[in-house]
Amino acid sequence: MSRLLLPILFGALFIVESLFVQYTPADLFGDGKIFAPHFLLAGIIFLSVFGSKKHGIIYGFVFGALFDIVYTEILGVYLFLFPLTAYFASKAMRVIHANLFTASGVSLIAIALVEIAVYWINLLINVTDLSFVNYLEIRFYPTILLNLAFVVLAAFPFKWQFEKFAEELGND
Amino acid sequence: MPQFFLNKRLIVLLVSIIILVALIGFSLRERSELTWPEKFVKDTTGWVESLVSKPAHFFAGFFQNLEDLQNTYHENKELKTRVEKIAELEKQVQILEKDNKELRVILDKKKTLRDFKPLQATVIGRNPDRWQEMIIIDKGKTSGLKQNMAVIGSNGSLLGKIKHVNQFSSTVQLLSAADPKNQISTIILGDTSSYGLVDGYDKEKRLMVKRIPADAKIKKGQLVVTSGLGGVFPKGLLIGKVVEVKPDQYGLNQTAYVKPGANFYDIENVMVAKKTMRVPEATDYLESKGEGQ
Numbered sequence: 344m345s346r347l348l349l350p351i352l353f354g355a356l357f358i359v360e361s362l363f364v365q366y367t368p369a370d371l372f373g374d375g376k377i378f379a380p381h382f383l384l385a386g387i388i389f390l391s392v393f394g395s396k397k398h399g400i401i402y403g404f405v406f407g408a409l410f411d412i413v414y415t416e417i418l419g420v421y422l423f424l425f426p427l428t429a430y431f432a433s434k435a436m437r438v439i440h441a442n443l444f445t446a447s448g449v450s451l452i453a454i455a456l457v458e459i460a461v462y463w464i465n466l467l468i469n470v471t472d473l474s475f476v477n478y479l480e481i482r483f484y485p486t487i488l489l490n491l492a493f494v495v496l497a498a499f500p501f502k503w504q505f506e507k508f509a510e511e512l513g514n515d
Numbered sequence: 516m517p518q519f520f521l522n523k524r525l526i527v528l529l530v531s532i533i534i535l536v537a538l539i540g541f542s543l544r545e546r547s548e549l550t551w552p553e554k555f556v557k558d559t560t561g562w563v564e565s566l567v568s569k570p571a572h573f574f575a576g577f578f579q580n581l582e583d584l585q586n587t588y589h590e591n592k593e594l595k596t597r598v599e600k601i602a603e604l605e606k607q608v609q610i611l612e613k614d615n616k617e618l619r620v621i622l623d624k625k626k627t628l629r630d631f632k633p634l635q636a637t638v639i640g641r642n643p644d645r646w647q648e649m650i651i652i653d654k655g656k657t658s659g660l661k662q663n664m665a666v667i668g669s670n671g672s673l674l675g676k677i678k679h680v681n682q683f684s685s686t687v688q689l690l691s692a693a694d695p696k697n698q699i700s701t702i703i704l705g706d707t708s709s710y711g712l713v714d715g716y717d718k719e720k721r722l723m724v725k726r727i728p729a730d731a732k733i734k735k736g737q738l739v740v741t742s743g744l745g746g747v748f749p750k751g752l753l754i755g756k757v758v759e760v761k762p763d764q765y766g767l768n769q770t771a772y773v774k775p776g777a778n779f780y781d782i783e784n785v786m787v788a789k790k791t792m793r794v795p796e797a798t799d800y801l802e803s804k805g806e807g808q
Binding site for chain 1: 535542568644781
């Protein structure tokens, strides 16, 4: 049963992101602001911090691929960025002591970096023509705020769940 | 130096960057069809999403209903004043429709660019990354959908077009997507109609209709509809209302800023417009060229 728990959890996060943008009103943070949920990435970072690095990278890879195929239709972007940030997050945790606050901080930094990297790629391939200043104002700050709220809510359940998972891995 | 190349992680990183660039390049090509693994994944996730989205629609509808109840009194008052005008309009429409039908019979011209068969579809997902404005609907090739068909919102105005079809689901690119390939031929209705192309969506949530001839006189408040020319879009689908007109960079053309009639957020049900008139194919153009010679 516990073997199935993680795929179900991440699958749920994957779908919740899509439902979230479908049902939240357009002007949650004021008119014209765009906020993108990165709940899945937050989950992956927490998994690689409290669970295991290997699993973090694998889940990052699989759900990055799913995200690219199902949602964005531009292959490669999240497929590459999710495992990469999971890897660096677990690296960073060797230096920092892992607790709720540092893990939340690291996952927010990861979200910010991925968000900026995706902006940069989209600018390169002409999906967007926003200038960086406009991008920060319209997209970046609302997105960080939204994900901060999510991380605050989800940090404890994530930590609890993934530490349990790591223990089970150790017992096997 | 040898140590630099022996660093396994660095090589993995470099290889994956190369793969990343190759994959992005591959997916940016003008693709008429997705590859089968993509289709398979999309159909599978589409099935799961449609399972989840139905109860979600129900809950969202419940809260929407509560909100509606609060506004009922106010709306009722306003609507009553409009109803009287509608009766008058309806009468006119009926007369005109009848006229139109009779004249068509005389001319023996039965099909128009305007005719289409609507097909109802439910939205089961939306791109959370929100760079490409795309939604996923629960009808696909098995329901007869094809690439580039027009998608209409619940209030009858144009929402976007179908980007890719899978067996049981398809992705719709909304008009609000900033895609240079997303051009739609339009008519700006007025005493003399002028043609333009929808091309882009600006920060203030207005669509830009470009390439309108410089001598066309366009005023604020004129309606913009699809022209039905050059493809699978039926004629006469509402796009929006002109709010501003500006000459373009070189003064040869004008750009109209259009407030879209559709709400690009909070979309639940859409209609896909299947044009009943035959859609021209690439070979048609070739044939007519041959005749000209």
